[in-house]
Amino acid sequence: MSHKITISTRDNHQFEFYCNDKQNVQDAAEAANLYPPFGCKSGVCGACLGTCKTGNYQLDSYSDEVLSADAAKNGDVLLCCAIPESDLQITLPYDAECIQQTLSAPRDAEIISIEKIAERTFKVVLQLQDDPEVGLAFDFEPGQFVELEIPNLDLMRAYSLSNTPNWEGRLEFLIRLQPNGKFSNFLQQTAIGQHILVHAPSGGFVINKQSANPRCFIAGGTGLSPFLSILSRMAEWAENHPTHLFLGVNNEAEILCQQELTMLQQSLPHLTVEICVWKPEDNWKGFIGTPVDAFKAHLEKNGSATDVYLCGPSILVEVSTQAALEAGVNKEHIYSERFVSS
């Protein structure tokens, strides 16, 4: 039996397609040449999160790290796990430009730099190889991620881009090493010049351009990556939007990209940056505590009419979302990307 699925984007575009009762909504969308942002396609990464407004469905198994019981009760769904039992109307928390109509093939790239920039944290730079059709260009929206694949190791992981689209084919990433992580081990044993496959950009963690609200960015560690891309784009376009960035790290050794942030502040006079150190060791003069503590204090002082963007470990996203909702921030104006492990 086939059901009509209507998906509506944040900027009020609608797409319709049909899905049978043995198929998930993501697969059905792709069969209709629509590619809403996706990642693992197994209910783990949360990249295909939406909210079902009307209709009945079953959810295949998923990780409660990306879809809590409460959120599921309120209609939040992962498209890759949702099997319709009736027609469905689903809203998506990003604009129509994030839904691709074709999926470009993975591109070959060479690792040209791996630099330690903080405790357990590396900046990795890739150089795309020339493509007969598009040359070196690689188009993406600041805030999006790509899957990086090491074919001979059968290994694929998602990483957010930290620079902006460019014609030179240069892609930058901030990567935190995880103990015994497969990609983390690969990086530590990798020599410059190694080749890697870069999949098509994906993800809906992009700026809500229709909103005139001030922006709060809350990053945990390398969760700073998409914000660097977004802020660089704001600087390139001389966007004068009041923006407050809260960057959380465990200790001073983990502080990353301070110089880049100072330079961005020079181009963006309405950007404030608060580095929040949870357990400082030395004479740290800045904020002591988590970025959620700093964010809560900011909301108390400045009110809740703000757009909130959260990126990093699941726990940070969870606690910050709760704090924002309790302070009265509109749920529709809270956007997040969770750096969960696949």
Ligand SMILES: Cc1cc2nc3c(=O)[nH]c(=O)nc-3n(C[C@H](O)[C@H](O)[C@H](O)COP(=O)(O)OP(=O)(O)OC[C@H]3O[C@@H](n4cnc5c(N)ncnc54)[C@H](O)[C@@H]3O)c2cc1C
């Ligand atoms: C959309 C998306 C974007 C992402 N972007 C970035 C990014 O820009 N920068 C970045 O550093 N990471 C990012 N990640 C996380 C990244 O994809 C990997 O999960 C991470 O690098 C670990 O991969 P690994 O192969 O080294 O570890 P795995 O082999 O996947 O894991 C090995 C072990 O480490 C544990 N582990 C893995 N990750 C964590 C964690 N976060 N906390 C605690 N334990 C963990 C696992 O439980 C496991 O026991 C992103 C994830 C998603 C879904």
